[in-house]
Amino acid sequence: MVLVAEAWPDGPDTGSSPQASALVRPGADAAERAAEAALRPRNLAEFVGQRVVCDQLSLVLDAARARGRAPDHVLLAGPPGLGKTTLAMIVAAELGASLRVTSGPAIQHAGDLAAVLSSLDEGEVLFIDEIHRLARAAEELLYVAMEDFRVDVVVGKGAGASAIPLALPPFTVVGATTRSGLLPAPLRDRFGFTAHLDFYDVGELVRVLVRSAGLLGVQLADDAAAEIASRSRGTPRIANRLLRRVRDWAQVRGDGTCSLTAARAALEVYEVDVRGLDRLDRAVLDALCRRFAGGPVGLTTLAVSVGEEPETVETVAEPFLVREGFIARTPRGRVATAEAWTHLGMVPPAATGTLFE
Numbered sequence: 482m483v484l485v486a487e488a489w490p491d492g493p494d495t496g497s498s499p500q501a502s503a504l505v506r507p508g509a510d511a512a513e514r515a516a517e518a519a520l521r522p523r524n525l526a527e528f529v530g531q532r533v534v535c536d537q538l539s540l541v542l543d544a545a546r547a548r549g550r551a552p553d554h555v556l557l558a559g560p561p562g563l564g565k566t567t568l569a570m571i572v573a574a575e576l577g578a579s580l581r582v583t584s585g586p587a588i589q590h591a592g593d594l595a596a597v598l599s600s601l602d603e604g605e606v607l608f609i610d611e612i613h614r615l616a617r618a619a620e621e622l623l624y625v626a627m628e629d630f631r632v633d634v635v636v637g638k639g640a641g642a643s644a645i646p647l648a649l650p651p652f653t654v655v656g657a658t659t660r661s662g663l664l665p666a667p668l669r670d671r672f673g674f675t676a677h678l679d680f681y682d683v684g685e686l687v688r689v690l691v692r693s694a695g696l697l698g699v700q701l702a703d704d705a706a707a708e709i710a711s712r713s714r715g716t717p718r719i720a721n722r723l724l725r726r727v728r729d730w731a732q733v734r735g736d737g738t739c740s741l742t743a744a745r746a747a748l749e750v751y752e753v754d755v756r757g758l759d760r761l762d763r764a765v766l767d768a769l770c771r772r773f774a775g776g777p778v779g780l781t782t783l784a785v786s787v788g789e790e791p792e793t794v795e796t797v798a799e800p801f802l803v804r805e806g807f808i809a810r811t812p813r814g815r816v817a818t819a820e821a822w823t824h825l826g827m828v829p830p831a832a833t834g835t836l837f838e
Contacts, residue, residue, distance in 0.1 A: 520693045520721055521567045523574055529692065530685040530717070531564065534676040538568070541674050542575045551604050551651040552576070553673025554627055556612075558661035560800065562718030563678040565657040566610065572655055573606040581607045585614030594619040595632050603650035612656035613663040620668055627654055627671040680715030680804075683707065689717045690724055699728050700737070705744040712748055712757040714801055719757075726751050756805065756824065761789065761798045763825075766807055769817045770825055777814030 522528045525535050538555070545552035555572060557565040573580035581601060588594050594615075601607060609615070615623065626632050630649040656672065658664060669675070681689070687703075687710045694701035701724070709727060713720035727739050730747035752760045768786040769776055784791040799815075802808045807821040822829035 520696055521570065523571070525571055525575065527692075528564065528567070528571065529688045530681045531568075531676075531678055534568075534678060537674065537676065538572070539575075542572065546576065551653045554654040554656070554671060556656045556658070556661075556664075556669065556672035556675040557678065558658050558675065559678030560680070560716070561659055562716040563680070564717060565678060566608075568676075569606070569608040569655040569657060572653070573608075576604065576606065576653075578604045578606050578653075581605055582610070583608070584610040585612050588619045589616050591616070591618040591622045594622050594626075598622075598626050598632050598649055598652075599647060601649065601652045604652065605650075606653050606655055608655045608657070610657045611659070612668075613658045613660050615668075620665060623654075624667055624671060681717060682715070683710045686710035686713050686715070686717065686720045689720055693721050693724055694739070697725070697728065699724070699731075699739055701739045702741060704741040705739050708741055708744045709748070712753050712755065714757045723748065723751075723753065757801070758807075758824075761787070761793075762802060762807075765794060765798050765802065766817065766821050766825060769808065769815060770822055770827060775822070775830060776808075776816035777811055778816075779814045783815055 525539050528535055541552050541555070552572075555569075557568055559565060570580060579602070581597065583597055588597075588609075597607070622632060626649060630651055632647050632649060633645065654672075661669070661677070687706045690701060690706045690709055693699075694706070705727070709723050710720060713723060724739070727744050727747040730750065731737055731739050731743040734746070735743045748754075752763075754763070758766070764787040765783065768783060769778065772786055773783075780795060781791050784794045787794065799808070799810075802821075803810065805820075806818055807824065809816050809818055819829040
């Protein structure tokens with residue numbers, strides 16, 4: 482087991498540092514990691530969208546700086562790609578503190594977490610990604626550390642074991658989770674500030690794309706930015722990824738300018754349609770409408786029909802399809818709405834409305 486716990490020795494640089502690059506999704510190549518790291522905002526003023534969250538977080542950080550103390554622990558919840566990791570990096574940058582990074586799956590034992598906590602410096606920010614996946618023993622250790630700034634080190638085994646309390650300097654935990662409902666109440670209550678990140682609207686994504694295009698040195702037309710934003714599923718990470726793919730198309734098959742024509746052609750090559758649906762999304766809708774007559778159909782059966790794991794369909798495709806009104810979850814299974822039939826160019830059956838009863 483490898484514990485990911487990296488600090489910024491030269492301060493919280495949120496640019497293209499190796500540490501910032503390491504925060505990007507596993508499996509991305511070096512160029513993708515560097516590109517994503519370079520596009521991350523460095524402070525709250527540069528952060529686009531989530532204005533309510535940013536205003537609340539700014540107040541928490543300003544008050545802590547005025548008191549000369551570490552701010553309350555921060556919990557960031559929301560779907561992937563909305564900026565939780567970026568906000569954690571900004572918290573450290575705004576405080577002028579270093580950032581220690583780890584993740585819930587990396588901490589399998591209480592001793593792993595104790596090693597990280599005991600090495601923290603005063604005022605340091607500890608970022609725990611996917612915090613809902615912490616092992617139970619580590620959760621219980623974290624309760625005491627967050628509330629009383631101490632860890633109990635167990636020495637010995639069996640009847641002769643004893644716990645030695647070890648004092649910790651004040652620090653701030655920033656937890657990120659995509660499934661806040663899985664967090665146990667005692668852990669959730671330890672966070673003094675909890676924020677839920679919402680999906681972005683098209684206007685906010687256009688601002689994200691304009692900023693990213695400037696950093697990448699890309700000539701991006703206004704109508705092209707709006708086209709990309711409308712297909713980005715309300716998610717800045719997806720918008721930036723599509724921008725890079727449009728840039729690639731413009732360089733190889735176009736004149737180097739990301740025009741509306743280039744944007745539409747590139748998104749067609751990468752199978753992203755006008756509503757933001759990709760290959761998997763359309764496969765799910767097609768199977769639901771054509772093979773199962775609109776449903777209802779169980780998740781496992783639906784996943785097998787498209788050649789994917791049930792968890793993939795449930796966590797990757799289904800949330801967006803439900804949010805956009807293409808499918809609905811009923812006690813009897815998944816059903817296609819009239820919107821799904823229309824999007825596939827098919828006439829919805831007259832009985833579609835009765836499927837939700």
